[in-house]
Amino acid sequence: MIKHKVIQFLLFLAAVSIQMLLVPLIGENFFLVNALLCLSIIFSLKETRIESLVWSFFLGGLTDLLLFQHIGYYGISFVISSYILGFLSQKMVIGGFFPILLIACLSFILVVLISICLMVIFQGRVDVTILITPFFLGLLITPVATLAFEFIYKNAEKFVIRK
Amino acid sequence: MRTFLSLKKPEGLAIAFIIFYSIALGFQVREGNRTLFGKLTLAALFPLLKVSEMSIKVFKEGFEAYLWQRDNALKSEVLLKENLVLKGEINLLKPLKEENIKLKSLLNVPFLEEKKFNVARSLISYGTPFTRSVLLSFDEGCLVEEKSAVLDQFGVVGRIEEVSGTKARVLLLVDPSSSIGVTDLRSGVSGVALGNGKNLFAKYITNEADVIEGDIFVTSGQDDVFPYGMPVGRAVSVSDGGDYMKKIIIAPFAAMESLSYVLILPKVE
Numbered sequence: 527m528i529k530h531k532v533i534q535f536l537l538f539l540a541a542v543s544i545q546m547l548l549v550p551l552i553g554e555n556f557f558l559v560n561a562l563l564c565l566s567i568i569f570s571l572k573e574t575r576i577e578s579l580v581w582s583f584f585l586g587g588l589t590d591l592l593l594f595q596h597i598g599y600y601g602i603s604f605v606i607s608s609y610i611l612g613f614l615s616q617k618m619v620i621g622g623f624f625p626i627l628l629i630a631c632l633s634f635i636l637v638v639l640i641s642i643c644l645m646v647i648f649q650g651r652v653d654v655t656i657l658i659t660p661f662f663l664g665l666l667i668t669p670v671a672t673l674a675f676e677f678i679y680k681n682a683e684k685f686v687i688r689k
Numbered sequence: 690m691r692t693f694l695s696l697k698k699p700e701g702l703a704i705a706f707i708i709f710y711s712i713a714l715g716f717q718v719r720e721g722n723r724t725l726f727g728k729l730t731l732a733a734l735f736p737l738l739k740v741s742e743m744s745i746k747v748f749k750e751g752f753e754a755y756l757w758q759r760d761n762a763l764k765s766e767v768l769l770k771e772n773l774v775l776k777g778e779i780n781l782l783k784p785l786k787e788e789n790i791k792l793k794s795l796l797n798v799p800f801l802e803e804k805k806f807n808v809a810r811s812l813i814s815y816g817t818p819f820t821r822s823v824l825l826s827f828d829e830g831c832l833v834e835e836k837s838a839v840l841d842q843f844g845v846v847g848r849i850e851e852v853s854g855t856k857a858r859v860l861l862l863v864d865p866s867s868s869i870g871v872t873d874l875r876s877g878v879s880g881v882a883l884g885n886g887k888n889l890f891a892k893y894i895t896n897e898a899d900v901i902e903g904d905i906f907v908t909s910g911q912d913d914v915f916p917y918g919m920p921v922g923r924a925v926s927v928s929d930g931g932d933y934m935k936k937i938i939i940a941p942f943a944a945m946e947s948l949s950y951v952l953i954l955p956k957v958e
Contacts, residue, residue: 576702579706580702583709596713596714597710597717598713601710601713602710602714605703605710609703613699644714648714649718
């Protein structure tokens with residue numbers, strides 16, 4: 527169990543490093559690409575619902591912090607997304623390349639939409655036009671990154687079990 | 690309890706998290722642009738925000754007060770230590786200051802003019818009521834010999850009787866076995882002064898000699914111990930002593946009872 531937690535922690539460190547170092551480097555338009563969301567999606571699919579909610583709560587808040595905006599927009603979206611994904615994974619088994627890709631795409635769209643809604647609710651109008659390119663770039667990269675994280679997580683788990 | 694249990698369910702936990710972030714958001718956008726929804730949220734959360742704000746304020750003030758108190762306590766502790774150190778230094782300096790004053794007063798003795806001298810410290814005064822000696826301590830480099838004259842800033846104290854290492858015993862003028870050649874500074878009449886335990890008796894001065902009360906006596910320089918002109922004392926009583934001699938009592942100038950530092954003149958060759 528401890529080793530399982532260690533894997534979670536290492537993945538978390540990797541995601542934070544990517545989000546903090548890599549994403550700002552590749553370009554301004556990539557700011558909606560979210561490695562922490564990838565992790566949240568994987569935890570929501572693989573872990574218990576409570577645990578995944580706690581992780582999402584924490585990862586969402588951290589995303590807000592890293593994006594230097596009001597803390598809560600991504601926090602709430604991550605929690606809602608995680609809750610829905612947890613609910614779905616309880617009802618059906620989600621695995622394989624395409625289902626995870628699809629789930630990641632939908633989660634990304636959901637998270638971005640909820641965040642925009644919250645921004646409108648709390649801060650008034652949001653200039654959506656500047657979000658179009660980053661949205662499509664995020665929609666392209668985040669699910670791929672989710673697949674990569676899922677691959678690593680799955681293999682790491684296998685390694686733990688074999689040991 | 691029921692609330693706590695509901696947090697164990699995913700729905701309860703999700704709602705709790707969402708409420709938490711909503712409060713946080715409401716709190717953050719309070720000072721910024723307000724939409725209708727924002728205002729509604731703020732209105733709904735107002736008591737909670739107020740309580741939170743007040744508690745944060747109280748906590749902040751308390752924390753600042755604590756820091757202030759802690760800093761001042763540390764400062765006062767440091768100051769207390771410094772104060773103790775300074776008090777200690779002052780206590781150490783007091784005797785040095787007194788010593789300095791005494792030594793300065795010795796340097797300003799007028800009757801020594803340009804004579805060379807050594808300085809010694811009086812350690813102890815001892816003797817019976819009729820025998821009076823003082824033990825002196827001096828530095829190793831000082832050349833102190835027996836029969837050297839000893840003075841304080843007021844006048845002659847006595848002569849050195851015995852030297853041992855850096856210590857010397859002084860026979861005071863008032864010791865009954867002490868004798869010193871004296872001269873009346875006003876009339877020039879000479880005689881010999883002997884100690885009587887407290888004062889000096891001038892002997893061998895005839896009734897015809899011009900000596901009156903209040904005359905100052907200085908060393909005559911005829912005894913091979915004291916050079917001429919060192920103040921000895923003042924005549925406090927002049928009367929007929931029989932045998933055609935005057936009975937003159939001289940009160941010594943030197944502070945025999947409270948000697949601290951004294952001057953030692955080189956032996957008269």
